[in-house]
Amino acid sequence: MPGRPPHDGQTAGVRVLWRGLTLACPSCGGRGLFRRWGLFAIRERCPHCRLKFERMEGHWLGAVAVNTVVSATAVILTVVVAMLVWGTDVSRGLLLAIAAPVGVILPVLFDPVSRTLWTAIDALVRPPTPADFD
Incomplete structure (x- = not known):
């Protein structure tokens, strides 16, 4: 179900992290998060559940740290x-x-994975609220 936060009792933390490792949305598991493969090409929101990826200023610094x-x-x-x-x-x-x-x-090559993985880690640490969805 789109728009559902990843902490609904059905989606374990391992599944959320797996979604991050496989370039999927941590909330719905949807694909197509990138306009093209490469740097800075992630969409602003998941095209399926509309989860906003950059929920706070400096969000992508965590992805840079993971990549490093x-x-x-x-x-x-x-x-x-x-x-x-x-x-x-x-x-x-x-x-x-x-x-x-x-x-x-x-x-x-790891940049897209680091972005989705960091977004999954962020979703586990700070569960998305309804305001984080469109």
Whole structure:
């Protein structure tokens, strides 16, 4: 049912987070939240239940933080795996050649997921009110 907050007893927190990870609305699970894949392309509201995504000023800073943590973790894991494979004598140039693309490409590809995931986390922490729907 569109317009229903995610805390109605039927939708568990895990489902809300899963919706965020799969680019769906945390409230209704609707798709089509992005005009196109890429930076800053999320719609202002869910096209199905009309949940407003940016419910307060600075909302997207949380998505930036999620993206930063995931990307930094991926870069560190890439370096650790490279050092496990080639040993600690691996050159800095090789480590840079392997880790730099991860640190540049992953944040761009993960941006849409970080936005919907942060919106889901926000919906769990601050459940939407009827005023958050159109």
